[in-house]
Amino acid sequence: MTNYTDNTYLELFKSQKANQFKIGKMTYKQRLKKLKSLQIALEKTYKQQLRDALYKDFKKPQLEVDLTEIYPVIDEIRFIRKHLKSWLKNQKVDTPISLLGSSSWIKNEPKGVCLIISPWNFPVNLTFGPLVSAIAAGNTVILKPSEMTPHTSKVMSNIVSHLFSNDEVALIEGEVEVSTELLKLPFNHIFFTGSPQVGKIVMKAASAHLTSVTLELGGKSPVIIDDNSNLDNAVKKIIFGKFLNAGQTCIAPDYVLIHESLTSNFVAAFKKHLKDFYSEDPSQSNSFGRIVNQKHFKRLQNYLDDARNRHADIAIGGISEENENYIEPTVVFDAPEESELMQNEIFGPILPVKTYSSISEVLDYINSKEKPLALYIFSNDNKRVTEIINNTRAGSTCVNHNLLQFLNHNLPFGGSNNSGIGKSHGYFGFLEFTNQRSVLKQHTLGAVDLLKPPYTNFKQKLVDLTIKWF
Numbered sequence: 001m002t003n004y005t006d007n008t009y010l011e012l013f014k015s016q017k018a019n020q021f022k023i024g025k026m027t028y029k030q031r032l033k034k035l036k037s038l039q040i041a042l043e044k045t046y047k048q049q050l051r052d053a054l055y056k057d058f059k060k061p062q063l064e065v066d067l068t069e070i071y072p073v074i075d076e077i078r079f080i081r082k083h084l085k086s087w088l089k090n091q092k093v094d095t096p097i098s099l100l101g102s103s104s105w106i107k108n109e110p111k112g113v114c115l116i117i118s119p120w121n122f123p124v125n126l127t128f129g130p131l132v133s134a135i136a137a138g139n140t141v142i143l144k145p146s147e148m149t150p151h152t153s154k155v156m157s158n159i160v161s162h163l164f165s166n167d168e169v170a171l172i173e174g175e176v177e178v179s180t181e182l183l184k185l186p187f188n189h190i191f192f193t194g195s196p197q198v199g200k201i202v203m204k205a206a207s208a209h210l211t212s213v214t215l216e217l218g219g220k221s222p223v224i225i226d227d228n229s230n231l232d233n234a235v236k237k238i239i240f241g242k243f244l245n246a247g248q249t250c251i252a253p254d255y256v257l258i259h260e261s262l263t264s265n266f267v268a269a270f271k272k273h274l275k276d277f278y279s280e281d282p283s284q285s286n287s288f289g290r291i292v293n294q295k296h297f298k299r300l301q302n303y304l305d306d307a308r309n310r311h312a313d314i315a316i317g318g319i320s321e322e323n324e325n326y327i328e329p330t331v332v333f334d335a336p337e338e339s340e341l342m343q344n345e346i347f348g349p350i351l352p353v354k355t356y357s358s359i360s361e362v363l364d365y366i367n368s369k370e371k372p373l374a375l376y377i378f379s380n381d382n383k384r385v386t387e388i389i390n391n392t393r394a395g396s397t398c399v400n401h402n403l404l405q406f407l408n409h410n411l412p413f414g415g416s417n418n419s420g421i422g423k424s425h426g427y428f429g430f431l432e433f434t435n436q437r438s439v440l441k442q443h444t445l446g447a448v449d450l451l452k453p454p455y456t457n458f459k460q461k462l463v464d465l466t467i468k469w470f
């Protein structure tokens, strides 16, 4: 493992910059070989170490590690193996008649030296997922994972130094100060995953060098349960989506908007399925994780205290255990609009529920907020689904389920404005790390060459004809 100090960041950056053309010229087969070695590291060599590290960091259940950390990266690699050859081919484009005598194509070239800053909630997935896209596109990369999951960062650092030389891919562990120093460097692209607040800091730093950014951010993702829906099914899926990773998922349902006629059935179904999933006492279930650290535990505890003080109804759960960073799966009704729960991204196992009587209320409410990263709809009424989609804006939508949109690599993944800029996954992730260079090659004398000065009346007529007909 390499130890870096502040003043070596620049040296590291320079070494990657010097190496970028060698890396960028690698064939698709050479790139795939690197990705295959990362796949083997995740699938075999380091799998158990990653599981152990994530358990130490926040008691993440093993099945969740396999399903939400390791599998998505391997799946991304498999997808890229199928498509990279065609993505790297020059794409010929049509030539308009006015440019007769030339041909044009798009060359997908690497951006160069990239920085990937990742969060703690899915540390492997959100560090190595973008890395896979960056390698496929032919870049060199510096990775800065979160300081909040140090055991996992250590294993990832070992993987990176085992597979790559520093001038190709390097991982730097450390606190926020490390990101701050790295953000001063003139990277060719920064891929940041984290909160909207820090996203603004990243974008500001990037502007100093006009570095392009991908910002995968968060926010409050609503779930709408329409009166024409399969309520029992909706509840089961919402429990899965909300309490996976103990609610610390960027696209987890943040709050529910439910038709007022369904409230009591919703609570009854929620209690039943919660017990089926996590037993009578979820603190004893090894399928339910913990809050990442004391700081986030206290933040969530404060949200709950605030809701109680404002006389919200804690309909389910509400128990917490500070020594364990444990917060019980909790459902809160009637949290006032000014409450912490309704003002902030929750990022924990607390689910506020608001009732509505007409869909226009729902649309007005959602549109009065920042555009969400995800918007979920449970409804069997296709017209209603279309109405909601057409009258709202969101990074993604999943109908009659949640989270699954993340897993389809044919879909771009990302937010819009406050929930993000740019997209990841599959071809969209590859493009994020790619400069689509336009190339036009002139073969013979072209029509435009007839228009060189001096500008005569004849040439003016040619321009008039071009505007009219071509």
Ligand code: NAD
Binding pocket: 117, 118, 119, 120, 121, 122, 126, 144, 145, 146, 147, 175, 176, 179, 180, 193, 194, 195, 196, 198, 199, 201, 216, 217, 218, 219, 249, 250, 251, 345, 347, 373, 414, 415, 420
């Ligand atoms: P965060 O924004 O606090 O931190 C993310 C990364 O930024 C970490 O590596 C951290 O070290 C670094 N960082 C923190 N403060 C910084 C600063 N002042 N300057 C430079 N770098 C700084 O986010 P988090 O708590 O790790 O993760 C939770 C947030 O991330 C939530 O908002 C969640 O919705 C979002 N998220 C989004 C996605 C997505 O794909 N859109 C995925 C996971 C998490």
